[in-house]
Amino acid sequence: MTLTEIIESFKTKLDPSKIMNSLGKAASFNDESENDSEGNDSREDLKINPYNNSGNDSAKSSNAIRISKNGEDPLIKLTDVWKIYQMGEVEFAALKGINLEIYEGEFLVVLGPSGSGKSTLMNLLGCLDIPSKGKVCLNSKDISELDESELALIRGQMIGFIFQSFNLIPTLSTEENVLLPLEFQEEGRQIARQKAAYLLDIVGLTDKKKNLPSQLSGGQRQRVAIARSLAVNPPIILADEPTGNLDTKTGDYILGFLDGLHEREGKTIIIVTHDLDIVKYATRVVYIRDGEIEKIEKRTKNEP
Ligand SMILES: Nc1ncnc2c1ncn2[C@@H]1O[C@H](COP(=O)(O)OP(=O)(O)OP(=O)(O)O)[C@@H](O)[C@H]1O
Numbered sequence: 001m002t003l004t005e006i007i008e009s010f011k012t013k014l015d016p017s018k019i020m021n022s023l024g025k026a027a028s029f030n031d032e033s034e035n036d037s038e039g040n041d042s043r044e045d046l047k048i049n050p051y052n053n054s055g056n057d058s059a060k061s062s063n064a065i066r067i068s069k070n071g072e073d074p075l076i077k078l079t080d081v082w083k084i085y086q087m088g089e090v091e092f093a094a095l096k097g098i099n100l101e102i103y104e105g106e107f108l109v110v111l112g113p114s115g116s117g118k119s120t121l122m123n124l125l126g127c128l129d130i131p132s133k134g135k136v137c138l139n140s141k142d143i144s145e146l147d148e149s150e151l152a153l154i155r156g157q158m159i160g161f162i163f164q165s166f167n168l169i170p171t172l173s174t175e176e177n178v179l180l181p182l183e184f185q186e187e188g189r190q191i192a193r194q195k196a197a198y199l200l201d202i203v204g205l206t207d208k209k210k211n212l213p214s215q216l217s218g219g220q221r222q223r224v225a226i227a228r229s230l231a232v233n234p235p236i237i238l239a240d241e242p243t244g245n246l247d248t249k250t251g252d253y254i255l256g257f258l259d260g261l262h263e264r265e266g267k268t269i270i271i272v273t274h275d276l277d278i279v280k281y282a283t284r285v286v287y288i289r290d291g292e293i294e295k296i297e298k299r300t301k302n303e304p
Pocket of ligand 1: 114
């Protein structure tokens with residue numbers, strides 16, 4: 001199977017409206033966005049779900065994410081992974097022999113104190129970095145064997161990133177930030193704009209589409225980041241402290257949304273955090289300390 005075929009076979013229809021319905025849309029993000037006239041033109045676009053009309057809705061998607069030979073192979077597998085930072089003469093091992101298998105459809109929370117190696121681990125899981133020693137496999141493909149353009153393809157198509165600091169481009173509007181990942185898709189500008197409009201509606205920011213990130217609240221910025229992370233409908237959402245800069249209520253909205261993506265869309269969600277409260281959404285928790293896995297705990301969602 002080629003890399004492109006692997007990526008294609010992961011696609012789902014992405015119907016976040018279902019997700020928001022299940023959460024109760026009124027109780028979610030639409031606290032301040034429903035009645036702005038600027039949103040009218042894009043509401044035209046919202047009559048259709050552009051994620052049902054693109055290539056994602058092909059027969060391939062009925063096999064969504066069933067690409068492993070037996071359906072039981074891990075989506076991501078780390079084998080004896082080390083990350084060693086070199087500072088002049090001094091070496092520092094931020095990760096020390098991590099073994100971890102992550103399966104399709106998991107809501108995995110990596111929990112650990114500051115400096116334990118969470119972000120380092122996230123960079124490896126997200127193909128943003130390669131290990132100093134050991135193997136990181138995505139769908140049984142060793143990422144160390146991929147060149148930069150193949151890694152970029154995987155990052156761009158398979159993984160939606162959400163960061164504590166939002167990582168929006170400050171000079172681009174809300175809409176342009178969401179459009180950014182779609183620039184590299186083959187589909188036309190019009191479909192890309194429909195998708196951006198659709199996603200901004202989902203996160204309740206239609207009326208803020210022309211705003212720059214500096215003209216948004218922290219919660220709104222994170223909602224833009226979520227919309228952007230969903231733009232190419234990736235099977236994996238990787239979030240580094242997604243609620244770190246948010247108040248509790250806004251943080252709960254964000255987590256509720258990610259939970260909906262997990263429940264309704266079958267997305268694989270991976271969150272690295274030091275926030276114990278996030279554990280309640282997890283199906284599995286990996287406790288990390290001083291670069292090592294302390295323990296792994298299976299969970300039933302919403303259990304105390
Ligand atoms: N580029 C680097 N060079 C040297 N040391 C680094 C580098 N990046 C991280 N480290 C060290 O590796 C360890 C793990 O860092 P990491 O950022 O992964 O931790 P973390 O668990 O994400 O912390 P936090 O919760 O504070 O963000 C820390 O001791 C950090 O100082």
